[in-house]
Amino acid sequence: MNEVKPKSRDTETSPPQTTNERRGFLSSAAAITAAALGGLLGVGPLAIGLYATVMDPLRKKTTPQKAAGSAGATGAKEGYYFVAQIGELDSHVPRRFTIVADKIDAWNFMKDQPIGAVYMRMQGEQIECFHTTCPHAGCAVSYELESQAYLCPCHNSSFKVDGSKLEFSGSSNPSPRGLDALEVDVQGTNVFVKYEDYFTGRHDQVAK
Amino acid sequence: MFRKLYNWFDSRTGAQASLEEALYENIPGGAKWRYVSGSMLVFAFMTQMITGLFLWMHYSPGSQNAWASVYYITFEMEGGNLLRGVHHVMAQAMVCLLPIHLLQVVIEKAYTKPREFNWWLGLVLMLITLALGLTGYLLPWDQKGYWATKVATELAALPPVIGGLTQKLIVGGTDYGHFTLTRFFALHAGVLPGLLIGFLVLHLAMFRKHGITAHSSPHRPDQLFWPMQVLKDGIACALLFAVVVFAAIAEPVELGPPAEPTEAFGAARPEWYFLFLFQMLKYFDGSLGFNTELVGAIVLPAVLVGFMFAMPLIARKKFGHHLNVTVIVVIVSAAVYLTWEAKQEDNYYLNHPDDTQSAPYKKSKRFHEEVGRSEKEFELIQQLVKDYGIPLEGPTALQQRDPLTMGLRLFRRQCASCHAYSHEEFAIAGPASPAATSDSPGNYGAPDLAYFGSVKWIRGLLSNDSVTGIRGERYFGKTLHVAGEMAEHVHETLWAAAETEADRQALATQIEQVAWALSAEAKLPYLDYAANQEKIDAGIGHLNDDTLGCIGCHNYGDNEDGYVIDLNGYASVDWLTKMISDPAQTGFYDGGSENDRMPSFHSEATKLLTPREIELLVRFLREDHTLLDD
Numbered sequence: 001m002n003e004v005k006p007k008s009r010d011t012e013t014s015p016p017q018t019t020n021e022r023r024g025f026l027s028s029a030a031a032i033t034a035a036a037l038g039g040l041l042g043v044g045p046l047a048i049g050l051y052a053t054v055m056d057p058l059r060k061k062t063t064p065q066k067a068a069g070s071a072g073a074t075g076a077k078e079g080y081y082f083v084a085q086i087g088e089l090d091s092h093v094p095r096r097f098t099i100v101a102d103k104i105d106a107w108n109f110m111k112d113q114p115i116g117a118v119y120m121r122m123q124g125e126q127i128e129c130f131h132t133t134c135p136h137a138g139c140a141v142s143y144e145l146e147s148q149a150y151l152c153p154c155h156n157s158s159f160k161v162d163g164s165k166l167e168f169s170g171s172s173n174p175s176p177r178g179l180d181a182l183e184v185d186v187q188g189t190n191v192f193v194k195y196e197d198y199f200t201g202r203h204d205q206v207a208k
Numbered sequence: 209m210f211r212k213l214y215n216w217f218d219s220r221t222g223a224q225a226s227l228e229e230a231l232y233e234n235i236p237g238g239a240k241w242r243y244v245s246g247s248m249l250v251f252a253f254m255t256q257m258i259t260g261l262f263l264w265m266h267y268s269p270g271s272q273n274a275w276a277s278v279y280y281i282t283f284e285m286e287g288g289n290l291l292r293g294v295h296h297v298m299a300q301a302m303v304c305l306l307p308i309h310l311l312q313v314v315i316e317k318a319y320t321k322p323r324e325f326n327w328w329l330g331l332v333l334m335l336i337t338l339a340l341g342l343t344g345y346l347l348p349w350d351q352k353g354y355w356a357t358k359v360a361t362e363l364a365a366l367p368p369v370i371g372g373l374t375q376k377l378i379v380g381g382t383d384y385g386h387f388t389l390t391r392f393f394a395l396h397a398g399v400l401p402g403l404l405i406g407f408l409v410l411h412l413a414m415f416r417k418h419g420i421t422a423h424s425s426p427h428r429p430d431q432l433f434w435p436m437q438v439l440k441d442g443i444a445c446a447l448l449f450a451v452v453v454f455a456a457i458a459e460p461v462e463l464g465p466p467a468e469p470t471e472a473f474g475a476a477r478p479e480w481y482f483l484f485l486f487q488m489l490k491y492f493d494g495s496l497g498f499n500t501e502l503v504g505a506i507v508l509p510a511v512l513v514g515f516m517f518a519m520p521l522i523a524r525k526k527f528g529h530h531l532n533v534t535v536i537v538v539i540v541s542a543a544v545y546l547t548w549e550a551k552q553e554d555n556y557y558l559n560h561p562d563d564t565q566s567a568p569y570k571k572s573k574r575f576h577e578e579v580g581r582s583e584k585e586f587e588l589i590q591q592l593v594k595d596y597g598i599p600l601e602g603p604t605a606l607q608q609r610d611p612l613t614m615g616l617r618l619f620r621r622q623c624a625s626c627h628a629y630s631h632e633e634f635a636i637a638g639p640a641s642p643a644a645t646s647d648s649p650g651n652y653g654a655p656d657l658a659y660f661g662s663v664k665w666i667r668g669l670l671s672n673d674s675v676t677g678i679r680g681e682r683y684f685g686k687t688l689h690v691a692g693e694m695a696e697h698v699h700e701t702l703w704a705a706a707e708t709e710a711d712r713q714a715l716a717t718q719i720e721q722v723a724w725a726l727s728a729e730a731k732l733p734y735l736d737y738a739a740n741q742e743k744i745d746a747g748i749g750h751l752n753d754d755t756l757g758c759i760g761c762h763n764y765g766d767n768e769d770g771y772v773i774d775l776n777g778y779a780s781v782d783w784l785t786k787m788i789s790d791p792a793q794t795g796f797y798d799g800g801s802e803n804d805r806m807p808s809f810h811s812e813a814t815k816l817l818t819p820r821e822i823e824l825l826v827r828f829l830r831e832d833h834t835l836l837d838d
Contacts (some may be wrong), residue, residue: 003366006622014418022232023467030813037339053377053391054377056375056387057377057379057380057387058373058377058379060355060381060382076807084815084816085813085814085815086813087808087813087814088814088815088816089808093625095816096468101294105271105383105385105386106273106380106381106385106387107386107388108272108386113471114469114470115469117470118468132472136489136501137356137359137362137363137489137505138358138359138362139355139472139500140472140474142474145625145639146570146639146640147567147570151571151574151576153472153474153475153476153571153575153578154359154476154486155486155490156490156571157488172490172491172664173491173493173500174491174492174493174500174504176500176501189246189813197370198366199371200362200365201362201363201365201366201501201502201505202366208365208372
């Protein structure tokens with residue numbers, strides 16, 4: 001009942017006169033061109049896609065937010081954000097302050113968004129200001145009144161109230177450095193902070 | 209007729225030959241149950257592809273939409289919970305099957321010559337699978353996924369020189385946002401599965417080329433793949449599927465509250481199968497002066513994976529295979545141990561209920577509190593979504609209008625360092641007073657603000673009970689007011705004068721009536737004032753007649769001689785707004801001389817809270833849970 005003729009099958013699957021062309025894979029100009037073209041055709045679209053995907057985030061400025069003039073605070077220096085009025089700082093307990101600024105997320109513009117937070121307290125005439133991001137792996141530390149220390153909820157990093165690393169006996173503290181101190185600028189009663197994000201996991205405080 | 213049609217089809221396609229090629233693989237020693245792990249992995253991946261594709265039909269990446277769409281899939285879509293549940297559970301099953309398959313290959317010595325390439329392909333498949341797990345964890349854009357993944361992308365920045373660039377590429381900029389989601393989604397649903405398919409095809413082709421590694425069992429004859437091995441594989445996969453579906457139904461897949469970049473989640477943990485890596489980071493103490501974290505997070509895992517890639521080459525040496533088996537067993541055991549240890553640390557507080565003063569106890573307790581807080585926040589947002597739907601601006605916009613969600617956050621952040629909030633449903637612990645040091649004034653605390661302004665609260669304030677009364681911890685116990693005129697008046701004037709039981713009864717009745725009258729000033733939404741009008745009227749009478757001696761110090765009605773805490777509109781919206789904004793103002797702690805450390809939250813000098821935040825807090829304290837306007 002098999003109606004298929006072996007002959008016709010043969011002619012379809014094995015084209016004739018192949019011996020000459022198979023002699024060397026890259027033996028002729030045509031072969032080299034074809035191979036190069038094949039490679040280019042594969043790489044071309046990939047390169048175009050990668051270029052856009054790689055360059056877009058790399059060429060963006062590090063902080064797309066503009067400092068907001070909230071609470072009537074003006075006179076901010078470049079890169080500084082208004083965070084508090086000096087009367088809000090306590091001389092013992094660090095307080096957490098949210099930084100509010102306009103935010104751009106890709107195609108969206110959002111006015112007055114919380115973009116980050118700092119801990120601040122008065123130390124004599126000086127203002128101590130720390131980034132809330134743990135320098136170990138980027139979780140957010142919080143100040144615990146009971147132990148009078150900054151504690152990170154992730155990998156057991158902990159810091160003294162002055163920001164330096166706290167060494168518990170019998171427990172490791174994986175943070176490579178103390179909390180990141182931020183520069184503060186006081187104008188009248190307004191406190192401005194140079195708010196930047198820093199690379200975590202490095203021995204030195206390096207801005208992103 | 210059918211036969212004819214089939215022959216025509218076969219002659220044009222060669223289907224029969226292909227099928228025979230696929231199925232009539234010889235298995236030396238016959239079909240075995242232990243050969244099923246590879247097929248199960250393929251089946252698991254297939255399930256992920258199919259369920260993933262259907263999830264894709266309903267998922268929308270983007271900061272405002274991701275959580276909302278996953279919420280819809282999980283809680284509103286017919287069959288959506290099962291769909292996402294199967295995807296979620298099967299992912300974990302896949303990660304469980306991986307080491308089983310790998311251990312089999314190592315123990316059976318199937319990674320050595322001539323199968324080196326297949327071993328390498330398998331390792332690549334393993335890494336892709338783990339990457340799929342990592343990228344998938346972020347997509348729901350809930351607090352857990354957001355904060356856990358954030359740690360992972362922070363680690364990507366660790367390698368010198370290229371670290372920062374790598375991080376920016378993955379995150380799509382410096383900050384988490386739309387592009388983080390679009391990139392993770394493209395990786396999770398496009399790039400990685402595509403790569404996985406490609407490498408899987410090569411893996412299977414290579415497997416067919418070399419055949420199964422059978423340590424021949426001489427008494428058992430060879431069998432073909434079809435039908436016995438296919439049957440065994442099929443039964444195993446069917447069991448796996450049944451277990452996964454059962455698990456997805458028995459424990460419906462969950463979702464956390466939506467990601468909030470400035471509301472840090474203190475219980476961020478990676479998915480359980482990455483816990484060993486998470487735990488390992490704790491042991492690389494940064495005090496050595498060089499970048500030890502890089503070692504723990506990247507170098508060591510890379511060395512281990514590198515060793516696995518080198519295993520076929522090592523196996524050529526004498527005892528090489530034994531070394532390989534030993535190292536793999538050590539790695540797997542270490543991973544199991546570290547996972548267990550991570551869980552132990554998080555659950556320390558449950559396992560050591562008596563060790564209340566130790567650091568691990570406190571840390572673990574905080575972890576569980578954060579988990580509880582996150583569950584509560586999810587309950588709240590779920591109710592909000594049911595009542596109002598999710599606005600275009602996303603779920604967090606809804607939360608920011610909700611007095612309950614925001615009240616709990618604001619109270620915890622701004623008030624709980626002094627005040628407790630012992631509400632039956634939404635309790636917030638007050639301060640655990642530290643010992644007094646040069647840096648801190650020590651013992652302090654302020655009245656418990658749960659049910660503030662209610663009859664119950666005012667009744668307690670006017671009670672002389674040493675625990676629940678005015679000098680108890682719930683009221684002035686930890687403030688300077690404990691020795692002040694008000695406490696003295698309640699104790700020495702009111703209650704000390706009531707000598708007989710009948711006097712005390714009469715005083716209690718008067719206090720009850722005054723409490724109703726004052727609470728009526730507050731007009732709290734949860735009390736029924738109309739039904740207690742008689743008590744209120746009697747109370748107003750007592751206040752005007754100064755039966756309890758209130759208006760010597762406080763203003764009420766026509767009396768304007770008071771100098772502290774105005775009782776007109778007591779605990780009303782306006783009154784609370786003023787009290788929180790600036791307690792030192794006229795009508796409250798006038799000039800601040802009577803004020804015991806209550807800060808001004810919105811005054812000339814301080815703006816700790818915005819007017820909007822104060823409005824939320826006032827509604828929260830009054831248990832008025834109507835949403836704020838946009």
